Amino acid sequence: MSTSRRAFLFGRKLPDSGWQRFCQRLARTCQGLLRVAEDGEVADLAPLRAQDVRHALALCAEHGVQLALAEASASRPILPTLRVDPSNLNDLAPLPGAPGFWRAGPGCTLETLAAAGCTQFQVEAGAARPVQTLAAWLSGPAPAALCPTGHGLASGVAALDVLLADGSAITLGPFGAQDRQPLRGATLQALVPALFELSSSEDAARCLAAPHWPWAGRLDALQPAHGGVNLAHLLLGQGGALAWVESVLVTAMPAAPQAPNCPVTAAGDLAAIDGAGARLADAVKQRFDPLGRFPALPLRLSDPY
Structure with a gap:
């Protein structure tokens, strides 16, 4: 047969x-x-x-x-x-009409970016992991160390094209009265107001007092120390838990500012801020990915002090 x-x-x-x-x-x-x-x-x-x-x-x-x-x-x-593994998605091209800006794929390596002039991605000699992709850098603890609370601008990340858990492909970038690009899509139009509400909470106020923001979902991006709000900075150090990064608009930045000395010394105050950060991270995860399409939030990426 x-x-x-x-x-x-x-x-x-x-x-x-x-x-x-x-x-x-x-x-x-x-x-x-x-x-x-x-x-x-x-x-x-x-x-x-x-x-x-x-x-x-x-x-x-x-x-x-x-x-x-x-x-x-x-x-x-x-x-x-x-x-x-995004290693094959490693394109890097200058942005037409915008000298100094580059469009990078998630698999672009830090070494390649540094060679293009983005020195904030310079890998120290003898580093344990000399080859690292931009996607891994964005998901790990490096942004928390490079960018003190309120200073996401120091990352050089100008915008992110991301894929959200519901399949929406959106751009996260400058936001505010001076930004000419409206929020596109129902998902983004619901997400951004919810995040601004979280950034005005008592927990957020406690976390904004810490020199560094080591939790996933950087709500300090909505209350920057300098410059305007940039929604891309929400995903610095996201641990791969909030969205898939499709491409990054990046530019060279000078050395990051020093984090201020932390006035908080009491163990109870430190625990309160840490608890507030964990609650905020869970709330941000729920707003971005309520169905758990991406992995659970990472543990605290670094010490906020």
């Missing part, structure tokens, strides 16, 4: 589980290297196109799989997880 007739009579053999169906659909839809772990529901994808990540996130939503930045996933995932 021919294969086609056998399939007609008895049906084609289907994957044994939802995870296997997810992996098969992912392999058919996305370009790039896909590795599926033999033990556990974990897979690794190195996409060739930004569109591949959009397809992957849609499949993740359909099959109940989390999408994680590979470099931000140190521990073994608990839930079914697709770890995405």
Whole structure:
């Protein structure tokens, strides 16, 4: 009996589980290297196109799989997880008509950015991880160390093109009366007012008193020490928990300002600020990703003092 007739009579053999169906659909839809772990529901994808990540996130939503930045996933995932390595998405191009500004893909390395003149990404000689992508830098503790509270401008990040948990592709950048680009899309129009409300809370006031903001979701971006509000700075140090970064508009910046001496010394005050930061981070996560499409928030990225 021919294969086609056998399939007609008895049906084609289907994957044994939802995870296997997810992996098969992912392999058919996305370009790039896909590795599926033999033990556990974990897979690794190195996409060739930004569109591949959009397809992957849609499949993740359909099959109940989390999408994680590979470099931000140190521990073994608990839930079914697709770890995405952005190394192939490493474009870097000058922005036409804007000298000194560069459009970088999430896989662009810090070394490449530093060579282009963005010295804030200069990797110290002898660093344990000399090769690091921009996406990993944005997700890790480095922005907290580089940018004191209220000084996200020191990152040199001017705007982010990101993919939100619901699949919306949006741009986060300058915001306010002088900004000519309106908030586009229902998701962003609901998200931004909610974040401003959080930034005016008592917990936010406590965190703004700390020299550094080491929690995911930098609400200090909405109350900058200098310059206007830039929504891109909300994601500095996000731990891969809030959105997928598709591209970054970046420019060279001088040395970051020194963080002020912290007037808080009592252990109770330190604990209160730390608790406030954790509550705010959870609230920001809920606003960005209520269904948990991205991994859980990281632990505190660094010491705020």
